Amino acid sequence: MKLRVTPPVFRGALHDPRTATSIGRWLGPAFAVCFATGLVSHFLQHPPDWLADTLPSRPSWGYRLTQGLHVASGIAAVPLLLAKLWTVYPRLFAWPPLRSPRHGAERLSVALLVAGAVFEVATGLLNTAQWYPWPFSFVPVHYAVAWLVTGALLLHLAVKAPQIRAHWSRRSPGTSALPERDGPDRRSLLAAVGAAVGAVTLTTVGQSFTPLKDLDLLAPRRPDRGPQGLPVNRTAAAAGVGRITGEEYRLVVDGPRPYTLTLEELRALPQYEVELPIACVEGWSASARWTGVRTADLLDRAGAHPHARVRVVSLQPRGGYRMSEMGHTYARDPLTLLALRLNGEELHPDHGYPARLIAPGRPGVLQTKWVGRLEVLA
Structure with missing residues (x-):
């Protein structure tokens, strides 16, 4: 008896390159800010010998700003990453799995990118709550995987550049005269994702941006609670x-x-x-x-x-x-x-x-x- 593998068929709307590119416009900057500010945090905590004597002490609020942005952008990336994965997950079941060396590089970059991004967001979120249900040291592993994710993202962008370019504007080439069938649904999805990003940001950023501390509903810390108000x-x-x-x-x-x-x-x-x-x-x-x-x-x-x-x-x-x-x-x-x-x-x-x-x-x-x-x- 011959076993025949039939890949699943996805007929839902919005699992398309246009939607993935639209969400990527937001997710990319969130990851870039998170990575850049994470580097600042790492080098301030563990400066290499050649840098230890040149790190500036001013502005006095510098680390407060960069680390606040690091955590805020990481939390904002959670709904963005979930939306991005929902949009592209049918491609994980593409058949055959490898069609060419270029396709193999693309699949490898996607596998590394998805695994690393989920790991970074999940462990970073648990770190804000000081919960470490793993046997490894958080800081060096989180730092190393950040570089892995960045490399995988750059590889992914290089491989997908033609497709991203084709869907970056509101109208794809050759379709300017025709309305998009899924345009209203896509706009509704993007509005919902934007609302989710705004909600998680507003209810957590008050832990570092004290004017919003009264909205600090989801963050594990209130900046005005503790011994002596700290x-x-x-x-x-x-x-x-x-x-x-x-x-x-x-x-x-x-x-x-x-x-x-x-x-x-x-x-x-x-x-x-x-x-x-x-x-x-x-x-x-x-x-x-x-x-x-x-x-x-x-x-x-x-x-x-x-x-x-x-x-x-x-x-x-x-x-x-x-x-x-x-x-x-x-x-x-x-x-x-x-x-x-x-x-x-x-x-x-x-x-x-x-x-x-x-x-x-x-x-x-x-x-x-x-x-x-x-x-x-x-």
């Missing part, structure tokens, strides 16, 4: 930091002229107040008033070279971000403080009591809490 990702208990008393606290500054300060001695040094945002990789951000000692003053007292890097070490016993490093542009910026107070009050333990780092333009994971040591690096 959210926290990792509490003192979760970090394994026990109760730290002011009497037992010591700050060690290790440099050419090392020294140690008690909390009272820190408080006796010249205090400065700055208004800086704290912006986390999950997308939320909020501005606050921080009061403390300039790190530049602490480094000068230790005899640090003006271009020296600094390692900031937390009293947190473990964790990937219990230490962070600053290039001299951050360490010497007059806005960079070893903060002792938040919004006029002594730091809450979950915000890093007795002392935490706050610097302009840095990801929240590098604004080290419960600081116990500053090390001047050669």
Whole structure:
């Protein structure tokens, strides 16, 4: 008995190149913004050695803007990607599966693009909720797959360029005199997709764009909720930091002229107040008033070279971000403080009591809490 494979037949409207191209006009820019701002985030969190000393600390709101755009564009891409997949999925069943080398390259680019895009959007969305139901480290894998998706997208655009060009304008070549049969349905679909993008954006972007915080219905964070009116990702208990008393606290500054300060001695040094945002990789951000000692003053007292890097070490016993490093542009910026107070009050333990780092333009994971040591690096 001969087995005959019959591919499925799709007769629904709008599974066509014109609709796919129309949605691609929106999805492409969303992915481009997400990729570009993701690169900024990655290089700020994990700068290569050649870049660490040249990263700018200003504008102070720079990371808040780029990471807010990264998460907002990623969330907006969710309904766009679903609509795009709905439009093109019949082509996944095209038969025969390989008709030529060019067709094989196209199918390969589509397979990589679909798998990678779904992975990036899904894992990025779960990261905003700090839920990691996978065995691998999120940051390096998310970063690597972003490059894979970008390469697959460029290959896909190169292969499909003639078709995209033919359907980019409102009327395809040769059809300018005839009305499109599916035009009204296509416009309705695009309006529905646009409404979905607007809805998910408006109900989540308030976590970083605070004027819209009252519409922040779907985001996992409100920028005005938490101890002292500021959210926290990792509490003192979760970090394994026990109760730290002011009497037992010591700050060690290790440099050419090392020294140690008690909390009272820190408080006796010249205090400065700055208004800086704290912006986390999950997308939320909020501005606050921080009061403390300039790190530049602490480094000068230790005899640090003006271009020296600094390692900031937390009293947190473990964790990937219990230490962070600053290039001299951050360490010497007059806005960079070893903060002792938040919004006029002594730091809450979950915000890093007795002392935490706050610097302009840095990801929240590098604004080290419960600081116990500053090390001047050669």
